[in-house]
Amino acid sequence: TQLLEQSPQFLSIQEGENLTVYCNSSSVFSSLQWYRQEPGEGPVLLVTVVTGGEVKKLKRLTFQFGDARKDSSLHITAAQPGDTGLYLCAGDYANSGYALNFGKGTSLLVTP
Amino acid sequence: ETGVTQSPTHLIKTRGQQVTLRCSSQSGHNTVSWYQQALGQGPQFIFQYYREEENGRGNFPPRFSGLQFPNYSSELNVNALELDDSALYLCASSLRGQGGLGELFFGEGSRLTVL
Numbered sequence: 001t002q003l004l005e006q007s008p009q010f011l012s013i014q015e016g017e018n019l020t021v022y023c024n025s026s027s028v029f030s031s032l033q034w035y036r037q038e039p040g041e042g043p044v045l046l047v048t049v050v051t052g053g054e055v056k057k058l059k060r061l062t063f064q065f066g067d068a069r070k071d072s073s074l075h076i077t078a079a080q081p082g083d084t085g086l087y088l089c090a091g092d093y094a095n096s097g098y099a100l101n102f103g104k105g106t107s108l109l110v111t112p
Numbered sequence: 113e114t115g116v117t118q119s120p121t122h123l124i125k126t127r128g129q130q131v132t133l134r135c136s137s138q139s140g141h142n143t144v145s146w147y148q149q150a151l152g153q154g155p156q157f158i159f160q161y162y163r164e165e166e167n168g169r170g171n172f173p174p175r176f177s178g179l180q181f182p183n184y185s186s187e188l189n190v191n192a193l194e195l196d197d198s199a200l201y202l203c204a205s206s207l208r209g210q211g212g213l214g215e216l217f218f219g220e221g222s223r224l225t226v227l
């Protein structure tokens with residue numbers, strides 16, 4: 001199984017602060033996805049990155065795929081309480097093209 | 113709301129029992145995947161069904177089995193339950209044929225507790 005390591009595991013910040021979470025692996029992924037999961041719900045897809053070095057923006061969220069396609073980062077600008085949740089990165093499971101291999105996630109708490 | 117519905121939402125079983133979890137996929141989707149999410153962990157891939165056949169499987173023993181029906185809904189069956197089977201079981205539907213991972217739409221999950 002290709003391991004995806006996410007850091008930090010937990011993050012507690014105040015509204016308005018910036019933060020970055022990381023997703024690292026020793027394996028190359030054909031694509032990588034970021035999900036956000038709120039308590040009692042399933043994960044919701046935020047973005048898919050495919051090309052090494054790719055940067056995608058979704059409002060205050062910026063996603064980057066490493067040049068070697070082994071790592072990715074998620075940067076949130078001016079965090080809001082609504083950003084609270086579990087952020088999961090996921091790569092192709094064994095480059096299967098159909099299954100996801102998830103990291104353990106970063107649990108983010110944004111307080112007013 | 114993703115349009116993927118799972119039932120039951122919560123259930124409690126004892127060791128050795130069997131359980132069946134159900135999933136209705138989003139309209140127009142032909143593929144269903146099942147994931148197990150233990151407390152404090154990310155989801156782990158169990159298997160995927162496409163056109164009523166198992167299309168791929170993760171590192172789970174044979175006592176985890178499934179079905180997909182002609183209307184693309186699906187069941188996950190777990191026999192001889194063990195304490196470590198306690199987890200949130202997530203169903204995800206997608207439309208195969210788009211190439212690559214595509215977008216998976218997850219249900220809210222079924223929370224299984226094994227005592």
